[in-house]
Amino acid sequence: RAAFDPVSEEPPAIYLEMLEPADTRFRLAMAEGVTSWQVVEGLKLIDILTGEINGIPEEGSLAPDSYELVRGMSRAEVIAEMQRRQAERLARAWANRAEGLPFETPEEALILASIVEKETGVPEERRIVASVFINRLKKGMRLQTDPAVIYGLTKGQGVLGRGLRQSELRRETPYNTYLIDGLPPTPIANPGLASIEAVLNPEETDFLYFVADGTGGHAFAKTLAEHNRNVARYRAIERDRANGSD
Structure with a gap:
């Protein structure tokens, strides 16, 4: 082995x-x-x-x-x-996709599936995370997903190994979803079947935002104000953990 x-x-x-x-x-x-x-x-x-x-x-x-x-x-x-x-897998999932999705081709669905794959490791969250990005695409909102930004920096060759810097969030690459509209030009990883199925049959939600909740999952929000409260809670959890480790 x-x-x-x-x-x-x-x-x-x-x-x-x-x-x-x-x-x-x-x-x-x-x-x-x-x-x-x-x-x-x-x-x-x-x-x-x-x-x-x-x-x-x-x-x-x-x-x-x-x-x-x-x-x-x-x-x-x-x-x-x-x-x-x-x-x-992609052809089969595409043939069984839900109606009203913002994808013109299976390849576009694969791009979003790769983002969902990198955003959450919690199986129960995949369809919800997918719904957030799909809702944003439908509204013309930028995806603002860090894994795509990281891929633009590393080109998929290794990992960044640290958090993103503010300067990197402003750096122009085809994968910087804080700066570009819509999807990046290619997938950012090889997604599994569950993530492909999640983006082609997402949960029906009104969520537009999510942030880590401190337990390995995410807190979801419909409004920016609600999202900002979730971000504040997560930062407080991180501060408490940092203080506890001193």
Whole structure:
């Protein structure tokens, strides 16, 4: 059993487990929310695979899932299977999407799914988080999502490893959703099926804002005034924690 993580600040992008004592079959698990660069870097470290990978696959095109490998299989084969599964998932979810969504193409839904994937790790929140962004898109509000800004800085190659600076929130990149209207040009990670389904069948809410609630989840708000109160509560929690650690 081995874990491969090219960036130590994030959960392993690639996980390999022996399935048979004969050492001929292995299971590879790809985590939700990793970037295509991380997947490629992980695959390079798996010595039972062969061949090179020509370039980085399009962001969002790889399906987080479990894959069975055989010694001698090419890395290109693995990438192709990841892409096949993601395309199949997206097509199926798109065919079963709710009405009235602000997407013209499945690819636009995939972009938002990647943002939802990076914004919350709480399964019960995904459809609510998706509803916030969809409500904002419908109203012409900017998405203002930090993970997209971070992607514009790192290009998906590693993690920032710290909080965003104010100067970075003002930096012009195609992914700075504080400055651009609508969606960024590409996904910012490879979203799992649950996040894809969340954006194509979101919760029906009037929420326009959310912020961390200090427990691992988020507090949602319909108005800016309500959101500002939630932000103040979260900052108070963070101050209390900081004081408690002194």
